[in-house]
Amino acid sequence: MDEYRGVLVFCEVEENIAPITLELLQVGRKLADDLGVELLTVVLGSDIKRIADELVYFGPDKVYVIDDPLLKSYNGDACTTVLERLCEALNPDIILFGQTSVGRDLAPRLSFRLKTRLTTDCIDLSIDQDTKLLLQTKPVYGGNALAVYVCEVKPQIVTVRSKTMSPIAYDENRKGEVIEFDTEIDELIIRTTVIEKVKEEATGIKLEDADIIVSGGRGIGGPDGFEQIEELSKLLGGAVGASRPPCDLGWAPSTHQVGLTGKIVTPNLYIAVGISGASQHLAGMSESKRIVAINKDSKANIFKVAHYGVVGDYKDILPAFIKKLGELK
Numbered sequence: 001m002d003e004y005r006g007v008l009v010f011c012e013v014e015e016n017i018a019p020i021t022l023e024l025l026q027v028g029r030k031l032a033d034d035l036g037v038e039l040l041t042v043v044l045g046s047d048i049k050r051i052a053d054e055l056v057y058f059g060p061d062k063v064y065v066i067d068d069p070l071l072k073s074y075n076g077d078a079c080t081t082v083l084e085r086l087c088e089a090l091n092p093d094i095i096l097f098g099q100t101s102v103g104r105d106l107a108p109r110l111s112f113r114l115k116t117r118l119t120t121d122c123i124d125l126s127i128d129q130d131t132k133l134l135l136q137t138k139p140v141y142g143g144n145a146l147a148v149y150v151c152e153v154k155p156q157i158v159t160v161r162s163k164t165m166s167p168i169a170y171d172e173n174r175k176g177e178v179i180e181f182d183t184e185i186d187e188l189i190i191r192t193t194v195i196e197k198v199k200e201e202a203t204g205i206k207l208e209d210a211d212i213i214v215s216g217g218r219g220i221g222g223p224d225g226f227e228q229i230e231e232l233s234k235l236l237g238g239a240v241g242a243s244r245p246p247c248d249l250g251w252a253p254s255t256h257q258v259g260l261t262g263k264i265v266t267p268n269l270y271i272a273v274g275i276s277g278a279s280q281h282l283a284g285m286s287e288s289k290r291i292v293a294i295n296k297d298s299k300a301n302i303f304k305v306a307h308y309g310v311v312g313d314y315k316d317i318l319p320a321f322i323k324k325l326g327e328l329k
């Protein structure tokens with residue numbers, strides 16, 4: 001039987017190392033130490049030596065680099081193939097991806113190629129001391145319960161929700177090895193081409209990275225109401241989110257949607273304004289550290305997950321919030 005060893009973290013790069021990678025390296029380091037194995041990371045791209053060298057200071061024992069002009073922008077076909085080859089060479093026991101658009105595309109493809117399984121959207125990971133298997137905790141039933149999964153097929157592959165693990169700190173004293181993994185990419189395997197990249201309009205902090213999110217729902221009543229949501233979020237240094245109806249109705253961009261078919265967020269503070277708390281919305285925000293709900297219906301489901309609730313019309317409550325915050329500042 002093949003021997004599986006090591007914890008491999010897939011490094012995502014935006015312009016620099018993506019925040020999710022630092023979170024994965026932190027939990028990966030703990031898992032590797034608990035198993036007494038090496039922490040490995042892999043970075044794919046074109047001209048990425050700088051990123052590979054920098055990664056060493058975030059704790060992996062080995063950084064594998066796959067540098068190829070064909071990997072300049074993300075391509076699922078090429079990335080899956082080179083990762084498959086790397087995994088066949090390394091035989092990692094555990095592979096960690098972020099629950100991001102790249103992770104959600106790549107992890108299922110790689111699991112299929114390696115004939116193993118995948119647990120998505122984990123919020124906690126640990127090692128079972130008896131079996132040495134990975135305990136994979138994830139929210140189920142729209143965030144109303146937590147389930148712990150175990151995969152007896154190796155490698156054990158998971159995606160991890162952002163902001164559920166603390167990021168590893170930079171330490172210049174760390175030493176790790178940077179290894180170039182040579183592998184040829186045949187252009188014929190690439191069946192998809194990036195025609196154009198449209199950068200999301202930079203309107204402050206990204207939803208996934210925000211510590212504070214103020215979200216509006218159908219109860220906001222129209223685009224004008226979202227101006228107040230924007231004002232409050234700016235004062236708090238946060239980001240604006242929305243439930244699905246405001247996005248469908250064009251009151252908010254679709255990139256703001258939080259929930260099952262939107263973004264999954266875990267900020268320190270989530271303020272839900274005029275949102276009823278449907279299970280599909282809760283699936284995207286119920287793991288937030290503190291939830292404040294503002295709703296005129298005292299029986300709204302959102303109050304079941306909220307730590308603090310304000311019953312009333314947001315048109316009265318938000319201006320009072322904004323005024324008070326202005327005074328405190």
Ligand SMILES: Cc1cc2nc3c(=O)[nH]c(=O)nc-3n(C[C@H](O)[C@H](O)[C@H](O)COP(=O)(O)OP(=O)(O)OC[C@H]3O[C@@H](n4cnc5c(N)ncnc54)[C@H](O)[C@@H]3O)c2cc1C
Binds near residue numbers: 217244278295315
């Ligand atoms: C397959 C599928 C996927 C879905 N994915 C998502 C998803 O990703 N994200 C998502 O959000 N939804 C999603 N939905 C939709 C979801 O089921 C709900 O319809 C939606 O979340 C409801 O949004 P809401 O709470 O803003 O609106 P509503 O349910 O209409 O609630 C509006 C709330 O505003 C309150 N309100 C009204 N006026 C005021 C006021 N003046 N002041 C204060 N409160 C007020 C009301 O009391 C009410 O509670 C999905 C549905 C399906 C079927």
